Each structure stands twice: as C-alpha cells, then as structure tokens.
Amino acid sequence: DAKTTQPNSMESNEEEPVHLPCNHSTISGTDYIHWYRQLPSQGPEYVIHGLTSNVNNRMASLAIAEDRKSSTLILHRATLRDAAVYYCILRGQNTDKLIFGTGTRLQVFP
Amino acid sequence: NAGVTQTPKFQVLKTGQSMTLQCAQDMNHEYMSWYRQDPGMGLRLIHYSVGAGITDQGEVPNGYNVSRSTTEDFPLRLLSAAPSQTSVYFCASSVMGWNEKLFFGSGTQLSVL
Numbered sequence: 001d002a003k004t005t006q007p008n009s010m011e012s013n014e015e016e017p018v019h020l021p022c023n024h025s026t027i028s029g030t031d032y033i034h035w036y037r038q039l040p041s042q043g044p045e046y047v048i049h050g051l052t053s054n055v056n057n058r059m060a061s062l063a064i065a066e067d068r069k070s071s072t073l074i075l076h077r078a079t080l081r082d083a084a085v086y087y088c089i090l091r092g093q094n095t096d097k098l099i100f101g102t103g104t105r106l107q108v109f110p
Numbered sequence: 111n112a113g114v115t116q117t118p119k120f121q122v123l124k125t126g127q128s129m130t131l132q133c134a135q136d137m138n139h140e141y142m143s144w145y146r147q148d149p150g151m152g153l154r155l156i157h158y159s160v161g162a163g164i165t166d167q168g169e170v171p172n173g174y175n176v177s178r179s180t181t182e183d184f185p186l187r188l189l190s191a192a193p194s195q196t197s198v199y200f201c202a203s204s205v206m207g208w209n210e211k212l213f214f215g216s217g218t219q220l221s222v223l
Contacts, residue, residue, distance in 0.1 A: 030208060031208070032208045032209050034211065034212075036212070042216070042217075043200050043202075043214035043215055043216050043217050044153065044200070044202075044212075044214050045214065046211040046212065046213075049209060049211065051209070085152070087152070087153070091208050091209075091210075092208045093208065096141070096158060096160055096166070097155060097158065097166070097168055097169075098143065098155065098158070098212070099155060099169065100145070100152055100153035100154075100155070101152050101153075102151065102152035103152050
C-alpha cells in the first residue's frame, strides 16, 4: 500500500498562509492525492484532491510536485476555525484500503 | 439526503458483551469503510467493502466482523468486547473511483468497561 508521511504538528498565526507538506515517494501513476481534515470532536471532512496539476477550491489549494512524490496543502489565510488535524491519503488502482495515518495537527494562534 | 448515519452516538459495554454499530448511507455509494480513532491518535482502518457481498480487512480487523448484504448498510459487529476496543468509530462511504471523495459519519463513542 502506498504510504504518506506528514509532520506531526505545525503552527500558524491567524491570517497568515499555511503550507502543509505530505511526502508520498511510493505513489503510483494512478494514485490521486486526497486531503481531509478533522475538526475537534467531529468526523473527517474532505478538503481537496488532485492527480498531477495544481488544484484550487474555496477551502484550499493543492500544489503537487512535478515528480508527484510530494504535495502541499495551502491554506491562503488561516483562521481559528482551520485548527484541525489534516490528513493526506492516496487513492488509486491498488488503494481501496485507504490508510489515513496520524496526520498533521495544525494550531492557529490569534 | 441524510448522508452517512451512524447509530448509536454513545455506547457503554461491559467486557465480553457483544454489540453492533450501525452505519447507513443514502447516496448509493458502493464503497464503505469503518475506522477507529483512539484518543489523540489518527484513524485506523478496520474493514472496508467495495460493494454488496464484498468485504475485506483493513489495518486492525481483529475482534470485529462486518457484512454487506445491501448497498446502504455496513454494520460493524463486536463479538466479545474488550477494554482495548474503547474508541471512537467512524463510518465512511464514497462512490467507487480514485477521484471520489469520502463522506464520514459523525462517529460512535464506545466505552468498554
């Protein structure tokens, strides 16, 4: 199973951009990179996903390295409500077994 | 659409008791899965299903059984509860497809005494 590696925790100040990294060096050509986040005491929620090109939506942007071995979730202006655990996972031809791992805990300070 | 519905929200069991955690979705999703989350930890996959009649093991399947008789329902059975199974359990579903997003339920908090 393709695995991802994320830092355990990161900190940011409110209204600053946040770059959350994810390494996936064993990614296969068919694997999509998905990001989810889990707010305190809630179930995870979808944030964004992509295959090769950078992606933007109302919540965040996803920057994918040219070799696809890493990606970065970008929150353009962090708010206190963005404090959560962020998970990077791979989903593709051989990954029905979706492994979330421990994610990155983002703290946002006022 | 109700989305992914988990019941009950809270449950307390005694060691050795059995119970079933219910998960239902009304989005006609083929893919369904169960995760557990221990305090301060990430999500660990217990079992998953890619369609009715098809199930497979995840990272931590021991002590849990699943079945998928319908597209809508994916119950998780604890045959003989143990304190180590105290956790929050999340059910998730999606359309089959590599670029399809998962939808999660709100979770079941289980305590085994």
